[in-house]
Amino acid sequence: MIEVLDVTRVYQMGLVEVQALRGVRCSIQQGEFVGIMGPSGSGKSTLLHILGLLDSPTSGTVTIDGTDVGLLKEQEKSEFRLNHLGYVFQDYALVPELSVRENVVLPAMARGAPPDTYLKESEEILRQVGLGHRIDHRQYELSGGEQQRVAIARALINRPGILFADEPCANLDSNTSRTILNLFRELNEKYGQTIIMVTHEEWHEEFMCRVLYMKDGLIDGEKACKMRENKN
Numbered sequence: 001m002i003e004v005l006d007v008t009r010v011y012q013m014g015l016v017e018v019q020a021l022r023g024v025r026c027s028i029q030q031g032e033f034v035g036i037m038g039p040s041g042s043g044k045s046t047l048l049h050i051l052g053l054l055d056s057p058t059s060g061t062v063t064i065d066g067t068d069v070g071l072l073k074e075q076e077k078s079e080f081r082l083n084h085l086g087y088v089f090q091d092y093a094l095v096p097e098l099s100v101r102e103n104v105v106l107p108a109m110a111r112g113a114p115p116d117t118y119l120k121e122s123e124e125i126l127r128q129v130g131l132g133h134r135i136d137h138r139q140y141e142l143s144g145g146e147q148q149r150v151a152i153a154r155a156l157i158n159r160p161g162i163l164f165a166d167e168p169c170a171n172l173d174s175n176t177s178r179t180i181l182n183l184f185r186e187l188n189e190k191y192g193q194t195i196i197m198v199t200h201e202e203w204h205e206e207f208m209c210r211v212l213y214m215k216d217g218l219i220d221g222e223k224a225c226k227m228r229e230n231k232n
């Protein structure tokens with residue numbers, strides 16, 4: 001479970017201060033698929049980066065499964081990220097020189113997992129995301145949707161409790177986006193994967209349990225979605 005209490009983030013731009021977050025409060029339960037929506041500049045990515053320990057708040061606290069992550073030292077944060085969190089970005093962020101499998105195992109290597117375990121795991125996860133036949137391919141041989149599925153497999157290799165996705169479908173057409181969102185939904189429904197996703201697209205709501213709406217650096221409202229109704 002994630003608890004966010006009065007989180008602010010101020011960016012200092014020379015003499016000018018930008019208040020990206022102005023006291024965000026929210027909680028996200030284990031096993032939820034939550035969307036973060038709102039106008040451009042409302043603070044969605046800033047909040048996602050703070051929840052994902054990729055940035056620190058100026059003030060306020062974030063607690064993940066009972067750990068006040070603000071109290072962790074840099075090395076501990078890095079271990080926490082590798083052990084508990086996975087990330088998917090809109091530009092996929094794959095290494096073009098590496099094969100699909102080599103990309104996927106990178107976080108497991110960084111974690112120091114034994115190669116025989118993560119090689120087997122990578123095959124299983126690639127099958128799970130529908131890319132069992134693409135293991136030895138390279139990025140340039142894959143469509144945008146396939147590249148994003150490689151990025152999702154890479155995010156899952158260390159079996160993170162929480163998956164963060166920042167506009168994962170921004171570069172994909174609507175059919176391919178649907179494939180990616182169906183995959184998220186399956187991960188969430190079948191495996192109870194917690195997913196927190198920033199998106200601009202209202203129709204993505206049908207895949208989620210709940211949406212948090214941001215405005216001017218604050219959570220301005222929330223809505224339970226179809227998925228939540230289906231679950232109950």
Ligand SMILES: Nc1ncnc2c1ncn2[C@@H]1O[C@H](COP(=O)(O)OP(=O)(O)OP(=O)(O)O)[C@@H](O)[C@H]1O
Pocket residue numbers: 011012013018019020038039040041042043044045046047
């Ligand atoms: N590194 C930075 N330095 C200075 N200001 C920043 C930085 N990152 C974000 N901001 C500012 O903080 C505010 C919130 O930005 P953020 O990227 O979180 O918004 P967003 O809702 O994700 O926007 P978008 O939908 O356009 O991606 C904006 O005013 C933005 O210009």
